[in-house]
Amino acid sequence: MENGGGSKRWGFGRNEEILRASAFSIRGILGSVIQNLNPDDTRPVIPLGHGDPSAFPCFRTPSEAQTAISDAVYSAKFNCYAPTIGLLPARQAVAEYLSQDLPYKLSPDDVNLTIGCTQAIEIMLAVLARPNANILLPRPGFPYYEARAAHSNIEIRHFDLLPESDWEVDLNAVEALADENTAAMVIINPGNPCGNVFKYQHLKKIAETARKLGILVIADEVYDHLTFGDNPFVPMGVFGSISPVITVGSISKRWIVPGWRLGWLVTNDTNGILKEQGVIDCITRFQNISSDPATFIQGAVPDILQKTKPDFFPKIINILREAADICYDRIKEIPCITCPSKPEGSMFVMVKLNLNLLEDIVDDFDFCLKLAKEESVIIMPGFGVGLKNWLRITFAIEAPSLEDGLARLKAFYQRHAKKL
Template identity: 60%
Template sequence: MKEQQCLHGGEEADESPQNITIKGILGLLMESVDSDDKQVISLGIGDPTVYSCFRATVAAQEAVVDALRCAKFNGYSPTVGLPQTRKAIADYLSNDLPYELSADDVYITAGCTQAIEVALSVLARPGCNILLPKPCFPIYGLCAAFRNIEVRYFDLLSDDGWEVDLHAVEELTDHNTTAMVIINPGNPCGNVYTYQHLEEIAETAKRLGIILIADEVYGHLAFGDNPFVPMGTFGTVAPVLTLGSLSKRWLVPGWRLGWLATTTPDDTFKHAKFVERLKKYSDICGGPATFIQAAVPGIIEGTRDVFFEKNIRLLQQTSDLCYRKMKAISCFSCPSKPQGSMAFMVKLNSYLLKSISDDLDFCFKLAREESVIILPGVAVGLKNWLRITFAAEPSSLEEALERMKSFCERHAR
């Protein structure tokens, strides 16, 4: 197939899974669907709003409508974000921290993707490198490439709940290492780190003299044995930049409201003139729409716990279903049960299948034959793995998994 040739680096294209976005790969997979008989079911992208069981609250919608109708927020906002928005996010984050953040600690961004871009751009310097987990959300590698930052990958240990290989981190770090990224709850792995492991990460970062970038876009979406603990809890041990957004917990990814917070209670970032650089960079990149920013205090205050609890129960139900069904298919190995977020990784044992060469080949043929879309692991840095999104309507998820089972049985050796 032409699409697979592109991604394998064939003559007709110069792109590979390492430098194409998730949306780009999923777009190619959608184009390869070759059946009008079956409805397409996508378990590839983390947008739960595709399914009617995942909906934003009426309170959130009314907050946006009120902000728009009052006609007070049609102009530009301060480049770092509206003061009331920054304060609302600071108060929200402070609820889970052993210290209080101020509005000045928070910078409003157009989703977590822009927060990633801002963090890496401000930290970049000639000859520097950054430590990224493997597997990893690929936007980090793409942003680093645009900023000429060398990327060094440390392994996440699949047999140990996808914990960070701290020994590898120490070996990879040198005087040019500027930061390491920790994604918790994990995307794409579905893990949730323990308090003890996060403390070990912070102690390692302190010893190595590097900044921690804590990607917590799936913050609080934990439903396993480990509760969600923000990395900023250890901000007194090592400097922590916390990235997040409304998108996943409030089920509004299209509203593009994210943040970057300096979750370290001392003056570490101020002494390094980091805040000054943050403000200057904010001047050249626009944030989210002003009326969306203005709605944030109402969204946070108006959302009741019952909304979050319902979504957690549903994610636990669909993750259990996905894990159970995938474990029962012989060509897959599931090293650990999902503990949080909206997706997890399964290993593809392609040697048990005929006419399937690897994870990329598996995904394209699955799309063509069964109209089911999943993400090949190579897109997030792990060849012959698959990322499965379980934030889906249970009936649709079950149908997709049954089609995958039929596909695997049909291709079994």
């Protein structure tokens, strides 16, 4: 038998599909941008690409949440395995938390705890997978849905969000795309990457469209209640009597703890359609062959949800509102980018890149690579979220750093502006 790699044929090797999916993920794309940073630039790097404000002191999670974690650990009650769907007290707490915004009460049996919102997405797409199935995804959107749908061999069909209409769903396109093999449509509200917040009437129309087409709605509400414009947050579950709704969410964004990895998958289905069709049973059975959140995190959930002081949330909203104002105003000073509508929620804004005003920029990716190298500013190129030659900017950082980053962005434009 030969030693080493040489001429021996081994039964394993690179999985090209995984490599491709990783390269086009948000982390993969931002990783490429970060690699282009100039190590000789002594200025601090300004992270306007990834929505994780936890590094900044002004976004620190409340002490009540930290105490809940330490109490759970030191109690020694949560060193065990948990049920695959989650500990009952934690599921009860999530049900009560979400029910505050609904016209009916959720049961703990409607709640499945997950390892962040991403695992909730994985579970739902795995459950919906069947021969010839397709799913309707928003463009722009969160590319994790595309990656997981492809992994589950679900055909992806995109409907547009309309920038001229505050990024509302193109419902005519949804109807045109759907057929007898369409399983679901996904909405993200408040919006990532657009910073939009859907109005009540628009959400109702989405539910009515889903009922007409015989599909369920997966409502990604990981940014729930992070709204600071004219439109309040309305959970899609309000319309669970019109069409079945699966809500996915987490404590990651509202409590500023994305690394704690505690999320949920919740059924809003007052007519029992999901149970009748066997979807609920499939979700539970999938979790039997999956993993679950750390038990001590689950043990802390009731206190996190119930004991966080009410003044914490307005403080975070005010910081985001001021940051969104700064971002929107400074963008207007940079001719090569245009913001179609002021962000009203989440932590992001989409801006259109006008390449005609730039002398030596090929596309949005080239723009972000050169910006990183010349100004140490990280921005997400729009192609990664479905819109080529757009940019996704996060404003969830401290105000002085945001001002600095946008000033550098303006200087970058001035350096590369086309000479008239």
